[in-house]
Amino acid sequence: MYLRNKKILITGGLGGIGSKIIKRLIELKAQIIVIDINKDISSSFKKKYPSHQFYVCDISNNKNLNNTLLKIFKKNNKIDILINNVGILHNEPIVTMSNKGFKSHSFSSWKKVLDINLNASFFISSIIIKNMIENKTEGNILNISSISAEGNIGQSAYAASKAALNALTKTWSKELSYAKIRVNSISPGFIETNSTKSILSKNKLSQIIKNTPAGRLGKPDEIVSLIIEILKNDFINGSIFKIDGGLQL
Numbered sequence: 001m002y003l004r005n006k007k008i009l010i011t012g013g014l015g016g017i018g019s020k021i022i023k024r025l026i027e028l029k030a031q032i033i034v035i036d037i038n039k040d041i042s043s044s045f046k047k048k049y050p051s052h053q054f055y056v057c058d059i060s061n062n063k064n065l066n067n068t069l070l071k072i073f074k075k076n077n078k079i080d081i082l083i084n085n086v087g088i089l090h091n092e093p094i095v096t097m098s099n100k101g102f103k104s105h106s107f108s109s110w111k112k113v114l115d116i117n118l119n120a121s122f123f124i125s126s127i128i129i130k131n132m133i134e135n136k137t138e139g140n141i142l143n144i145s146s147i148s149a150e151g152n153i154g155q156s157a158y159a160a161s162k163a164a165l166n167a168l169t170k171t172w173s174k175e176l177s178y179a180k181i182r183v184n185s186i187s188p189g190f191i192e193t194n195s196t197k198s199i200l201s202k203n204k205l206s207q208i209i210k211n212t213p214a215g216r217l218g219k220p221d222e223i224v225s226l227i228i229e230i231l232k233n234d235f236i237n238g239s240i241f242k243i244d245g246g247l248q249l
């Protein structure tokens with residue numbers, strides 16, 4: 001698939017990896033549509049890239065997301081590619097010990113992670129895929145999963161949300177083959193971003209690097225390179241690509 005002039009919708013497009021993705025896609029002359037919750041960064045990108053579209057939205061709110069999608073479809077007849085990049089990290093064991101005794105995993109935290117990482121991606125994908133089928137668009141869906149999808153200590157909600165994304169990738173690739181819509185996923189390991197550094201201690205990061213055969217954290221540009229190859233190669237479908245430096249959790 002040629003990316004020039006393709007309309008590419010990316011959620012959570014203004015974070016550490018997302019911003020790298022959109023910059024590279026703009027270099028490849030694609031038409032970018034971004035949904036992100038960060039109003040200030042969105043305004044900054046609008047000024048820098050005035051010919052592209054940026055929408056501020058809390059995608060965990062179905063009403064807000066639906067209204068945003070209506071605005072997007074009003075301005076764009078079709079979407080060629082959807083990148084489900086939005087996601088939040090959350091660390092919390094299923095049971096923790098406190099001064100007051102044992103405490104179960106917070107249901108509100110579980111729901112928040114699932115609403116953002118999984119439910120929003122499912123909702124937006126169902127709408128975009130419907131549009132692709134109606135317009136007979138040979139579309140492309142790319143889900144950004146995680147190495148944690150295989151199970152990671154202290155990340156019940158996050159791991160579950162990413163494992164579910166991988167399951168949807170396999171399911172949709174089979175369901176949508178008749179419409180020539182490709183669906184793939186990537187599962188990054190630990191990447192050198194602000195979010196990674198903010199949620200993990202220096203000791204934990206050092207331990208991760210030590211256990212990674214590559215001997216370092218991944219770089220956002222390495223994630224972007226893989227994404228571009230998947231989007232461009234029409235024979236890649238129903239695949240989940242690990243890019244983790246060889247780390248085994």
